[in-house]
Amino acid sequence: MQMCGQCNKVYDESEYAKCPFCSKEEYTHVIVFDKNDGTAKSVPQEDAQLYE
Ligand SMILES: [Zn+2]
Numbered sequence: 001m002q003m004c005g006q007c008n009k010v011y012d013e014s015e016y017a018k019c020p021f022c023s024k025e026e027y028t029h030v031i032v033f034d035k036n037d038g039t040a041k042s043v044p045q046e047d048a049q050l051y052e
Contacts, residue, residue, distance in 0.1 A: 001013070002019075004019035004021060004022060006019065006022050007019065007021050007022055009021045028044060028045050029042045029043060029044055029045065030042070030043065030045050030048045032048050032051035032052075033051065034051055035051075
């Protein structure tokens with residue numbers, strides 16, 4: 001078992017290349033294009049519909 005240095009949670013390093021708890025946050029974010037800013041940005045998945 002491996003303890004994550006970022007969130008201090010324990011995970012199985014044979015199953016995960018990196019901490020699944022920290023990387024989970026990435027998976028819940030999606031890249032959207034903000035027409036107002038004219039830039040691409042990462043937002044929580046539940047907010048993605050606001051940019052469509
Ligand atoms: Zn972590």
